[in-house]
Amino acid sequence: MALQELTYRDALRKALADAMTENPDVVILGEEVGRYGGAYGVTKDLIKEFGAERVIDTPISEPAIVGAAVGAAMTGLRPVAELMYVDFIGMTMDQLANQAAKIRYMFGGQIGVPMVLRTQGGTGRSAGAQHSQSLEAYVMHTPGLRLAMPATVADAYHLLRMALTKPDPVVFIEHKALYTMKETVDLDAEPLAWGKAAVRREGRDLVIVTYSRQLHYCLEAARQLSARGVEATVIDIRTLNPLDFDTIRAHVERTGRAMVVSEGVMTAGVAAELSARITEECFDFLEDPVVRVAGEDIPISVSTALEAGSVPGPQLIADTALRMLAGRVPA
Amino acid sequence: MYEADLRATAGRTMAGRVGAGANTRLPELYRTMRRIRTFEERVGELFVRGQSAGSMLHLSIGEESAAAGVCAHLRDGDSFTTHHRGHGIFLARGADPARMMAEIGGKEAGYCHGKGGSMHIADMGLGHLGANAIVGGGIPAVVGAGLSARHHKTGAVSVAFFGDGATGQGILYESMNMAALWGLPCVFVCINNQYGMGTNIAQATANPNLHERAAAFGLAAETVDGLDVEAVAEAAERLVEGARAGKPAFLAVSCYRFYGHARKDKSPYRDPVEEEAGRRQDPVAFARAALIDRGLESESELDRLDGEIGAEMDATIDFTVAQTEPPLASMFRDVYAPEEPEPEPVRARIDRVLARD
Numbered sequence: 001m002a003l004q005e006l007t008y009r010d011a012l013r014k015a016l017a018d019a020m021t022e023n024p025d026v027v028i029l030g031e032e033v034g035r036y037g038g039a040y041g042v043t044k045d046l047i048k049e050f051g052a053e054r055v056i057d058t059p060i061s062e063p064a065i066v067g068a069a070v071g072a073a074m075t076g077l078r079p080v081a082e083l084m085y086v087d088f089i090g091m092t093m094d095q096l097a098n099q100a101a102k103i104r105y106m107f108g109g110q111i112g113v114p115m116v117l118r119t120q121g122g123t124g125r126s127a128g129a130q131h132s133q134s135l136e137a138y139v140m141h142t143p144g145l146r147l148a149m150p151a152t153v154a155d156a157y158h159l160l161r162m163a164l165t166k167p168d169p170v171v172f173i174e175h176k177a178l179y180t181m182k183e184t185v186d187l188d189a190e191p192l193a194w195g196k197a198a199v200r201r202e203g204r205d206l207v208i209v210t211y212s213r214q215l216h217y218c219l220e221a222a223r224q225l226s227a228r229g230v231e232a233t234v235i236d237i238r239t240l241n242p243l244d245f246d247t248i249r250a251h252v253e254r255t256g257r258a259m260v261v262s263e264g265v266m267t268a269g270v271a272a273e274l275s276a277r278i279t280e281e282c283f284d285f286l287e288d289p290v291v292r293v294a295g296e297d298i299p300i301s302v303s304t305a306l307e308a309g310s311v312p313g314p315q316l317i318a319d320t321a322l323r324m325l326a327g328r329v330p331a
Numbered sequence: 332m333y334e335a336d337l338r339a340t341a342g343r344t345m346a347g348r349v350g351a352g353a354n355t356r357l358p359e360l361y362r363t364m365r366r367i368r369t370f371e372e373r374v375g376e377l378f379v380r381g382q383s384a385g386s387m388l389h390l391s392i393g394e395e396s397a398a399a400g401v402c403a404h405l406r407d408g409d410s411f412t413t414h415h416r417g418h419g420i421f422l423a424r425g426a427d428p429a430r431m432m433a434e435i436g437g438k439e440a441g442y443c444h445g446k447g448g449s450m451h452i453a454d455m456g457l458g459h460l461g462a463n464a465i466v467g468g469g470i471p472a473v474v475g476a477g478l479s480a481r482h483h484k485t486g487a488v489s490v491a492f493f494g495d496g497a498t499g500q501g502i503l504y505e506s507m508n509m510a511a512l513w514g515l516p517c518v519f520v521c522i523n524n525q526y527g528m529g530t531n532i533a534q535a536t537a538n539p540n541l542h543e544r545a546a547a548f549g550l551a552a553e554t555v556d557g558l559d560v561e562a563v564a565e566a567a568e569r570l571v572e573g574a575r576a577g578k579p580a581f582l583a584v585s586c587y588r589f590y591g592h593a594r595k596d597k598s599p600y601r602d603p604v605e606e607e608a609g610r611r612q613d614p615v616a617f618a619r620a621a622l623i624d625r626g627l628e629s630e631s632e633l634d635r636l637d638g639e640i641g642a643e644m645d646a647t648i649d650f651t652v653a654q655t656e657p658p659l660a661s662m663f664r665d666v667y668a669p670e671e672p673e674p675e676p677v678r679a680r681i682d683r684v685l686a687r688d
Contacts, residue, residue, distance in 0.1 A: 027482065053482065059512070064505035067471025068478060071489070074460055075410060075479035094502075098465050099472070106451040107461060108443035109665035143666050143674065167668035242672075280684040 003186050008156045009179040012042045012118075014187075015160035016080065020050050023078055026164060029056040030065055030082030030118075039084045040120060040179050062088050066095040066117060073115040074103070078164060086121035086135050086173055093138070100169040101144030112167045116160075122213055122263055123307050124177030129299040132307065134212075134264035139171045140240050140273065146170040147240040148194075151215035153183035155198075155238055158191035166194070175213040197244040199251065203231025205325055206257035209248055209274055211237045214261045214312060221317035230325055240270060245277060252278055256287040257324055263311045266294035288324050293317055356403060358627060360560045361618040363402070364395035365637060367419035368615050369644045370428050374418065374435060374449075378594050382652055384437025387464075388449055389416040393589035396614035397522045398423040400563030401490065401582070404571040410458035410476045411490040412469030415450045416522070417462040420492050424457050432647035438654035445657040446665070460489075466527070467493060467500030470519070474506050477515030477579075488575050490518045495583075496527025498541055504548070510579040511549035518574045519545065519581045520567075522557075524588035525609070529600045545581030557586035558612050561621075587612045 006014070020026045028043060034057040037044035047055040058065050062083060069081035083089060089096070096117065104112045123132045139147045146168055150156045156174070163170040192198055200215060201222050208218045215236045222232040233251050237244060252258045258278045262271040271292040278290045293312045300310050371390040377383045391398065394416070402423035405411065413420045418435075422428060426442075434441025435449045442454050450464040460476065463469035469491060476489035497503055498521060510517040521541055525532050532539050545552035551573050555566040563584055570580035587609030591598045598606065622628040628636075663673040 025482070027478070029478075056478075056513075059505070059508055061505035061509065063502045064471040064474060064509055067502060067506065068474040068509060071412075071460065071472030071475025072478050073475070074455075074472065075476045075489075077475070077479045077482060079475070079478075094465055094468055095471065099463075099468060103453075103461065104668070105665045106443060106447045107453040107455075108441075108446050109669065110443070110453060110455050112668055146667075168671070280680075283684075 002188060003184055005182055005184050006153050007179065008153050008174070008181045009040065009042055011153045011157035011185070012160055012174065013044065013046070015157045016043065016046060017049065019161060019164045020046070020054065023164070025076060026078040026080065027054045027056060027072070028080045028082065029058055029069060031058055031060055031084055033057060033082050038082070040176065042179075043082070062091040063095055066092040067099065069115045069117070070095055070100050070103070070113055073113045073169075074111055078114060080116045080118055080164070083117060083119035085131050086119045087130050087133050089119065089135055089138060096145070096169075096171070097142045101142050104168065105144060113169045114167050115169050116163045117169065117171045118160075118174070119171070120174040120176045122175045122177055123300055123311050124213070126302055126304050126307055127176070128302040132300040134262070134295060136173055136240060137264055137269045140270055144168065145241065147173070148238065149173045149175070149212040149240060150238065151175075151178070151212050151236050153181065154185045154187065154191065157185070157187055159194070159238060162194040173212070177213050192238070195239050195242040195244055197247040198236045198238055199233060199247065200236050201232065201234040203233050205230050205232060205255060205328075206259060206321055207233045207235060207248070207251045207255050208259045208261055208317065208321070209235045209237060209278075210261040211240065212263065214263050217312060217314045218261050218317055220314040221321065224314065224318045225321055228322065230321060232321060245281070248274070248278065249282055252282040253285040256285055258282070258286070258290045259293055259317070259320060259324065260290065261293045261312055261317055263295050265297050266292055267297050269294055291320055291324060293320050355561070355627065356564060357561055357618060357622055360399045360403060360564060361615070361622055362636065362640075363399040363423050364560060364615045364618060366428070366640050366644070367395045367398055367422050368392060369640050370422055370431070370647070371418060373432065373644045373648055375594065377432065377436060377648055377651060380648075382436050382648075384435070384445065384448055387415075388435070388594045389592065390590055390594075391416050391419040393610070393613065394522050394524055394557065394584075394586045395419055396557045396560035396563045397492070397520065397584035397586065400560050400584070401492070401518075401520050401567040401571070403564050404568050405458075405488065405490065408458065408485055408487045409489065410460050410473070410487065411492060412460045412472050413462045413492045414466070414469065414494050414497065415462065415464050416494060417452070417492060418449065421452060421454070421457070421459055421462070424459065426454065426457060426459070428644060429647045429650040432651045433654050436651040436654070437656065438651060439657040440650075440654040444661065467497040467502045469493070470497065470503050471506045473517045474509045474515060477510060477517040478513070480516050481513075486575060488516045488518060488571055490520055490571070492520045492522060494527065495521060495523040495525065495532050495541065496530075496535070497521070498544070499527070499535055504544070507545055507548045507550055507579070507581065514577040515579055516574045516577065517579045518571055519550070521581070521583045523583050523585050526588050526592065528592045529596075529598075541583045542581055551578050551580040552582075554583040554585060557584040558614055558617050560614050560618050586614070
């Protein structure tokens with residue numbers, strides 16, 4: 001109904017504010033979330049609106065932030081714990097993977113842990129090896145954890161709102177390079193359901209499966225490819241758990257070619273899992289091997305040149321597609 | 332140093348408490364401790380009979396006063412987490428020993444339908460937010476429960492029970508700091524049985540006065556001798572009610588782990604002389620003697636009570652042996668909420684991959 005121009009950051013903030021208005025049990029806890037307003041400004045001024053007992057500034061204690069959120073979620077609150085950088089997830093892995101993810105199962109279904117762990121990752125700010133990683137595979141490898149990674153402004157809003165209604169723990173990984181991205185959105189429009197992949201572009205020649213910031217690189221590559229006569233379908237999976245494999249399968253069967261694009265390192269990553277599944281389940285339809293275009297198997301450098309070179313970009317994606325389709329495309 | 336403590340207490344009597352009055356909780360505390368002791372002995376029998384699902388069974392024999400003394404001051408609506416040696420705490424809080432034993436046996440009738448076992452037993456009805464197999468893993472949950480109690484103004488307290496081994500984990504200090512900073516209704520109870528697995532507390536820290544650490548964070552903090560369950564209960568009452576009023580607390584209960592770390596551990600790392608002295612620090616025997624000395628119970632009455640408890644706990648074994656294992660299909664249940672699709676079994680996925688039209 002109402003079109004408005006919003007940044008990804010604004011949309012996230014609005015999702016938190018709307019959820020907090022709607023549900024008095026929603027509380028935020030994390031480092032610098034209150035008076036500072038969040039390291040990337042997502043929680044700016046929420047403390048003024050909702051008070052210090054609902055927007056809780058914590059000491060620098062990542063394990064206990066997540067652990068307190070687990071206990072709060074088990075006793076009637078709807079906590080949103082914030083982990084300033086996904087790179088710190090290793091600090092919290094016991095509370096996340098051994099506690100939050102397994103409590104429903106270990107306790108025979110007596111109770112769930114309806115919490116959201118908001119964090120952000122990825123390259124783009126020359127932040128170095130310990131503040132630039134894409135660690136979603138750690139989460140995706142843990143049964144019991146849901147995982148959402150919004151690529152668009154509308155998804156930043158809707159996926160966060162939906163995450164705050166889910167009965168199980170959701171890890172919500174934003175991309176630091178997207179916070180200032182602006183889009184004109186109608187937040188009243190019916191969103192695509194949680195757990196459904198979005199087909200962002202349709203084309204006959206190949207499918208590119210991706211998520212988070214790489215979606216934009218894939219769409220840029222698809223525009224370049226179109227100019228060369230190659231039409232790509234681009235699928236944004238939005239939630240890595242639950243994973244909408246049906247949409248991927250349908251398009252791979254139609255086009256016969258698939259590329260998976262991820263910023264995370266290639267080895268044993270999300271792209272490896274998606275590639276394996278496509279290969280297994282769409283084998284009879286494939287004209288080419290499924291190709292992974294992923295982060296290099298190296299740490300991220302602070303040098304902007306090395307940083308940019310460490311992860312896929314539009315050129316590598318487009319070049320790879322052209323090679324897959326070699327012989328079918330005029331030189 | 333602990334040996335000196337043992338010598339100092341070996342000759343103690345309850346003389347100072349003689350005539351402590353009809354208001355004493357000692358008979359009830361004794362009963363709770365005796366039930367724990369007997370339950371734990373039966374857990375050992377379940378293991379010997381090959382009926383225990385878990386190979387990792389950690390008995391709290393010798394530590395009963397901590398469970399009985401602290402839980403005596405918990406109310407409906409309060410919550411708690413325990414460590415891996417938590418049978419006694421759950422029992423003291425009102426658990427059904429038959430369902431506990433069935434869970435330890437991995438049976439469908441257990442508290443967690445056989446998925447949790449000894450180290451992951453829980454019951455939301457009694458506020459048991461879960462036992463934990465990660466040392467210190469259950470501690471921060473009480474901070475969250477404290478936030479909930481503050482938010483919903485319930486007046487509930489949340490208690491984390493853990494062993495001295497957990498005092499080596501950073502999460503304890505993070506959690507105590509948050510509880511103190513925010514004035515949350517949380518109590519941290521360290522059951523100091525002198526051993527983290529095979530490591531004596533003296534080999535793990537230069538300062539074994541554990542309550543001093545909590546005091547440094549701003550918590551009300553005490554150490555109490557676990558030989559005397561009434562002393563534990565008195566300290567717990569002060570600290571639990573203080574926490575309820577917004578002053579989080581820490582209580583270290585000094586005791587001795589009578590047996591090995593787990594069932595198969597014969598404690599070769601302990602001096603038999605030390606073990607013998609440690610086992611004389613028996614809170615159950617101490618309370619029993621006190622009941623008789625003070626004329627609160629006769630020996631024959633206590634014998635009859637012990638016999639009743641023995642029969643009750645024997646029945647938990649019979650119950651457990653008669654129960655069935657959970658159905659195989661339940662394996663995929665409760666990974667996610669009931670309204671969510673269950674994970675697809677590997678066999679089904681292989682079938683789909685290898686299906687040829």
